[in-house]
Amino acid sequence: MFAESLPRDAQFDYIVCGAGSAGCIVAERLSADPSNQVLLLEAGGRDNDINVKVPLMVVNLINNPEVTWPYMTEPQVHLNGKPQRWTRGRVIGGSGAINGNLFARGDPAEYDHWRDLGCTGWGYADLLPVFMRMEDFPEGDPAVRGRGGPIHCTRLDKFDPLSDAFIQACRQAGYRELADYNDGSYEGVFYLQYTTRRGLRNNSAAGYLRPARRRPNLTVLTRAMVARVLFEGTRAIGVEYLAAGERRRATARREVVLSAGPLASPQLLELSGIGNQDILRKHGVRPIHHLPGVGENLRDHPNTRLTFECAQPITVNDVLRSPLRKLREGLRFILRREGLLSICSATAQMNYRSRPDLKQADLVLRLQPLSGGDRYARTPTTGMDMFPGFTFGVTTLQPKSVGALHIQSPDPTRQASMDPRYLSHEDDAQLFLRGMRISRGIAGMEALKPLVVRETRPGPGVVDDRDMLAYVRETLQTSWHMVGTCKMGVDPMSVVDPRLRVHGVQGLRVIDSSICPTLPSSGTNVPTMAIAEKGAEMLLEDGNRHRT
Ligand SMILES: Cc1cc2nc3c(=O)[nH]c(=O)nc-3n(C[C@H](O)[C@H](O)[C@H](O)COP(=O)(O)OP(=O)(O)OC[C@H]3O[C@@H](n4cnc5c(N)ncnc54)[C@H](O)[C@@H]3O)c2cc1C
Structure with a gap:
């Protein structure tokens, strides 16, 4: 009491x-x-x-x-x-x-x-x-x-077209899809599960x-x-x-x-x-x-991001910047406890190995159907992009720093x-470059191509190791997973x-x-x-x- x-x-x-x-x-x-x-x-x-x-x-x-x-x-x-x-x-x-x-x-x-x-x-x-x-x-x-x-x-039974396309793109790139990543299998691509009950935290x-x-x-x-x-x-x-x-x-x-x-x-x-x-x-x-x-x-877990402009207004950005869409999502949530209000942001993820000789997955690629200047940019007033956008979060699973x-x-x-x-161990920095390159490959797969207008961060001009590393050092943020x-x-x-x-x-x-x-x-x-x-x-x- x-x-x-x-x-x-x-x-x-x-x-x-x-x-x-x-x-x-x-x-x-x-x-x-x-x-x-x-x-x-x-x-x-x-x-x-x-x-x-x-x-x-x-x-x-x-x-x-x-x-x-x-x-x-x-x-x-x-x-x-x-x-x-x-x-x-x-x-x-x-x-x-x-x-x-x-x-x-x-x-x-x-x-x-x-x-x-x-x-x-x-x-x-x-x-x-x-x-x-x-x-x-x-x-x-x-x-x-x-x-x-x-x-x-909670495992959602209906996902948006962007999440479906992400899963499909990872499969096209050769990764296997997992039906339940919490059943002891861990490596592959999957729709995320949530700690929610009837739509509530x-x-x-x-x-x-x-x-x-x-x-x-x-x-x-x-x-x-x-x-x-x-x-x-x-x-x-x-x-x-x-x-x-x-x-x-x-x-x-x-x-x-x-x-x-x-x-x-x-x-x-x-x-x-x-x-x-x-x-x-x-x-x-x-x-x-x-x-x-x-x-x-x-x-x-340090995290860096690639963001994209999305070809359709189906992202959280579109809901949060439109009073009408907010109302519609609000009603959908109240009546059926589903829709974008029932999740915090991320919808799908891939755990994978950067090299085949590794014993376990060392990289994560996570899809968030929203985009903005940084990880705290979640509303129009805190730096969210004012156009349809999504984020690929790249995280190293066992950083050495x-x-x-x-x-x-x-x-x-x-x-x-x-x-x-962060990044005091050079291997971590190199692993981020690998993760970003693989992420770009996924964004270029047939399934996702129709939804990608352009990469907005770091942007198509950032391609060589030096520029990509400069971007990672400038944008790296926490995943809020401090332990140990x-x-x-x-x-x-x-x-x-x-x-x-x-x-x-x-x-x-x-x-x-x-x-x-x-x-x-x-x-x-x-x-x-x-x-x-x-x-x-x-x-x-x-x-x-x-x-x-
Ligand atoms: C923004 C954010 C997003 C995250 N997203 C996810 C996610 O989606 N999935 C996931 O698995 N993990 C996520 N995490 C991580 C996960 O939530 C944490 O690892 C977990 O909650 C840690 O639990 P804890 O009990 O160790 O600490 P906390 O949950 O942080 O609990 C510590 C408590 O102690 C209290 N406290 C601190 N000092 C004192 C004091 N001196 N006296 C009295 N009380 C004190 C604090 O106020 C707090 O309530 C996220 C974390 C954050 C911050």
């Missing part, structure tokens, strides 16, 4: 910090046992905004400071010195409340890689039952797809937290920013948080769980004295445990210094063990996307929700073991 405030020094069994994709699940799972008193603290507010519910209306959220964190990275040396804007959700549901709703488990081979790195229990076969119990996808193969779970997965806040919000043993406090974890020796005993202009405390009898996401969970560890002791001392934080991996291993994030002050309200070091800053593992640079317990201290876990050792080869939302499902199961198992 939502609380307005908490009594001074309130006590709970578990305190979960951050109500994002992971935190909502952890809190729901823990509070399903009525003997657990659970507190969920969220820095942002409630998620009642209609823009959260209707998928396409996310265009009104990603530039809205009311529901987002306005993070900026350090200037990027390999992107002409430009810092990058990194929007994240600051609201119940977290980034899952403002994301693209794309439903992807990721490449099974990448989870097997995690297992091979020493993360016992995290191979694809281990995760399959977790993915299955989370989801509701009645039309899928019941041997590998779940039904009846809290997160509904079905994130972890909707699927897990909402049904649990009246439980008397679950307290949810919004506008409460965790400032640090409190310790007695090396045991976490609670948190200090900022609410209504005051610094307050809450105590955890069992465990504190950090689910504040990949940019805040490592910051909270460092503010609490867990991290590289030299960095902590430099910023006036007394070290409790030297853990040099905290904040390292920052990974993201890895960055770091660290506190730059003991003040919890000051963002950490974030440096993804509290890496799970057994090596000296890992932060949590495979049961997600922070090394070297007791009573403290990190359960969110920051524990991924490498990038899941996909969007990171479904992988994060699976991490939360599995992490909560471990918390409950360990809690019960102590009781008996």
Whole structure:
């Protein structure tokens, strides 16, 4: 239940910090046992905004400071010195409340890689039952797809002519079409699936937290920013948080769980004295445990784009710039819960290998039936093209450039210094050139040709390596898939063990996307929700073991 405030020094069994994709699940799972008193603290507010519910209306959220964190990275040396804007959700549901709703488990081979790195229990076969119990996808193969779970997965049965032509063009170029890319197959071209239920966003806040919000043993406090974890020796005993202009405390009898996401969970560890002791001392934080991996291993999927003018007015651009089309799409959505309003943007995708000798797909080509100056240009006032347009997003799946994030002050309200070091590894830059060339080949296939008037970005004049690379460095942006800053593992640079317990201290876990050792080869939302499902199961198992 939502609380307005908490009594001074309130006590709970578990305190979960951050109500994002992971935190909502952890809190729901823990509070399903009525003997657990659970507190969920969220820095942002409630998620009642209609823009959260209707998928396409996310265009009104990603530039809205009311529901987002306005993070900026350090200037990027390999992107002409430009810092990058990194929007994240600051609201119940977290980034899952403002994301693209794309439903992807990721490449099974990448989870097997995690297992091979020493993360016992995290191979694809281990995760399959977790993915299955989370989801509701009645039309899928019941041997590998779940039904009846809290997160509904939608496969649209009608697509627009542009998406159909894209699929056809990829097939003409020799790639195979997948009927269900979440069934364990991963390489090929496919129509995307969405985390929506009856046309509305079905994130972890909707699927897990909402049904649990009246439980008397679950307290949810919004506008409460965790400032640090409190310790007695090396045991976490609670948190200090900022609410209504005051610094307050809450105590955890069992465990504190950090689910504040990949940019805040490592910051909270460092503010609490867990991290590289030299960095902590430099910023006036007394070290409790030297853990040099905290904040390292920052990974993201960088993204560059080719945009095209479309020969027919069938794109999101055409809907958003025409009051009549908006009304028509609005009615279609209200009456049948279908159409462009029921998706955020992307409709089809191809996962493929840049070279046949590779073990797994390393590139993504994604179709978005909208176009504009950059990834945040989603409306006429934010830079969307005022003509029919579509985008080919090009993303490298396992970039070799890895960055770091660290506190730059003991003040919890000051963002950490974030440096993804995009394109610092030359192989990543070369892979983008390959991806762009393959994308142009697809745009030139018979099936797509009638819909392409011209390439608008980078444009037909940009053809040699030097010019294309200059374009990539100028236009590269995030896919908002940051992970890895509290890496799970057994090596000296890992932060949590495979049961997600922070090394070297007791009573403290990190359960969110920051524990991924490498990038899941996909969007990171479904992988994060699976991490939360599995992490909560471990918390409950360990809690019960102590009781008996
Ligand atoms: C614009 C955008 C589009 C995306 N599109 C997709 C997509 O289509 N498909 C996909 O698979 N993935 C997508 N992602 C990525 C995916 O949504 C994230 O990887 C996932 O939500 C991460 O979950 P998390 O729980 O780790 O963090 P978050 O969901 O970010 O949750 C962290 C929560 O902690 C809160 N918090 C932070 N600091 C504190 C503090 N000090 N005290 C209290 N609370 C705090 C935050 O406000 C937030 O609510 C997208 C992300 C974004 C931002």
